Amino acid sequence: xxxxxxxxxxxxxxxxxxxxxxxxxxxxxxxxxxxxxxxxxxxxxxxxxxxxxxxxxxxxxxxxxxxxxxxxxxxxxxxxxxxxxxxxxxxxxxxxxxxxxxxxxxxxxxxxxxxxxxxxxxxxxxxxxxxxxxxxxxxxxxxxxxxxxxxxxxxxxxxxxxxxxxxxxxxxxxxxxxxxxxxxxxxxxxxxxxxxxxxxxxxxxxxxxxxxxxxxxxxxxxxxxxxxxxxxxxxxxx
Numbered sequence: 001x002x003x004x005x006x007x008x009x010x011x012x013x014x015x016x017x018x019x020x021x022x023x024x025x026x027x028x029x030x031x032x033x034x035x036x037x038x039x040x041x042x043x044x045x046x047x048x049x050x051x052x053x054x055x056x057x058x059x060x061x062x063x064x065x066x067x068x069x070x071x072x073x074x075x076x077x078x079x080x081x082x083x084x085x086x087x088x089x090x091x092x093x094x095x096x097x098x099x100x101x102x103x104x105x106x107x108x109x110x111x112x113x114x115x116x117x118x119x120x121x122x123x124x125x126x127x128x129x130x131x132x133x134x135x136x137x138x139x140x141x142x143x144x145x146x147x148x149x150x151x152x153x154x155x156x157x158x159x160x161x162x163x164x165x166x167x168x169x170x171x172x173x174x175x176x177x178x179x180x181x182x183x184x185x186x187x188x189x190x191x192x193x194x195x196x197x198x199x200x201x202x203x204x205x206x207x208x209x210x211x212x213x214x215x216x217x218x219x220x221x222x223x224x225x226x227x228x229x230x231x232x233x234x235x236x237x238x
Contacts, residue, residue, distance in 0.1 A: 004030065006026075006063070007026070014046070022215050023215070033206050034191070035193045037210055043211050048163050051082070053074035085162045091147055095136060096134060107156075110155050124183070146177070158189065198231075198236060218230070
């Protein structure tokens with residue numbers, strides 16, 4: 001048995017003829033929160049999309065719980081416990097909160113436990129239970145992000161990829177969502193987080209990778225990375 005839940009090995013990918021990732025290697029240990037930070041255009045979102053299968057890898061491997069899933073479809077990866085909460089939420093605006101959440105339970109494993117998982121999401125996000133009949137388009141930005149996160153949880157993931165959790169949210173709402181991430185980690189879910197709010201990301205994560213121009217430029221325990229002069233100057237405004 002290994003405590004490595006997700007591993008990217010020398011991964012290269014891009015769009016058309018434009019290469020974005022240049023051989024990145026990343027390890028997410030089981031039950032820990034790993035964060036990826038970097039400037040705009042560094043390749044953070046591409047790393048998650050390539051991991052999930054939305055972008056096809058050119059070279060390298062994606063290992064999920066010890067299994068090589070590099071060439072697997074997005075659906076097959078989801079069935080094995082990999083879930084993505086995408087940037088921008090990507091909800092169905094005319095569907096209700098409950099309907100959007102149920103869309104996350106499309107794998108056979110998740111469908112069989114849909115009711116239990118829905119109760120679990122409502123326990124994590126009581127506000128969504130109150131608004132379960134509302135259209136997603138009528139929710140606040142923070143509530144929509146809760147739905148997006150809850151939809152990911154409906155897949156019963158062992159590894160949860162999250163792209164820009166705090167994007168467009170008021171600081172108090174962002175802090176609430178980050179507290180929920182800590183709870184999810186305590187429940188045993190491995191989390192890989194791409195995040196623009198470096199202060200919050202470093203505060204809640206265990207291990208951090210800094211991407212620059214599609215390559216890993218810095219990595220280490222998050223508290224140590226937060227103390228590095230180059231990180232403090234570039235990302236923390238210190």
